[in-house]
Amino acid sequence: MSQRTTPRQSTLRTRAAVLAAGLGVTTALGAGVAFAANSSGDAGAPRASATAVVDKQAQTEKASAAKAADKAKDKKAKKINPTWAKPVSKYKLSAGYGLGGGMWASKHSGQDFAVAVGTNVKAAHAGTVVKAGPNGAGDGPAYGNAIVVKHGTGPSAKYSQYAHLSKVKVHIGQKVDKGQSIALSGNTGNSSGPHLHFEIRTTPNYGSAINPVSFLRSADVTL
Incomplete structure (x- = not known):
């Protein structure tokens, strides 16, 4: 036997169903809006972060390029106008550093520049x-x-040393500039012919010489 529903009960049930349906739609819409907001936020954050990384990388590359350009410019300037210079202008390289033979007590301690007597040193x-x-x-x-x-x-x-000179034009304690004339070449001392004997030393005294040609070339001087 079925239970009879009164008109008032039917109305109340209808209202409850409508209310429940409304709450369901609202909840669903709210979740959708929240999801959209989260999706927008999550998608936006990586885009902003990626842009910042790209900008920072571009700035780093720009700074590196500028630094490399400045370094190349400085290197070019040094080659054009090195701080060191050749001791004579026109010459022929003769006996080199470390050469053995009866001319020297042990081995040759410098580089010889074959030039005529009286050449500007x-x-x-x-x-x-x-x-x-x-x-x-x-x-x-x-x-x-x-x-x-x-x-x-x-x-x-x-220390730079200049030997076998015919004339000394400077004195102890005198300041000299790069390229300044300090002597005239000659053939004095233990010499087999007119030339300039040139050394680079780590002390002012004999026995501390290093390879002068290698040293000058490392200072961008072309020989």
Whole structure:
């Protein structure tokens, strides 16, 4: 036997169904809006982050390119106008550093530049004259008339030596500039012919010479 529903009960049930349906739609719509908001937020954040990364990378690359350009410019400037120079302008390289033979007590301590007597000899770098005169300026008669110039200060200081000179034009304590005339080449001392004997040293004294050609080339001087 079925239960009879009164008109009032039917109306109440209808209202409840409509209300429930409305709440369901609202809930669904709310979830959809929230999902859209989250989706928009999640999608937007990576785009902003990617843009920042690209901008930062572009700035880094630009800074690196500018630094490389400045370095290349400095290198080119050094090659055009190096801080060191050749001690003579016109010459022929003769006896080289480390060469053995009866001409030297052990091995050749410098580089010889074959030039005529009276050729202008120039300071290879700015510095102060620490030795000048006969008897190798204190390093022995084999050098003849000689000059030693100090370049720089402290442990990294270097010394250039010029020997077999016919004339010394500077004195101890004198400041000289790169390219300044300091002597005239000759054939004094233990010499088999007119030339300039040139050394680069780590101290002012004999026995501390290094390869002068390698040194000058490392300073962008073409020989």
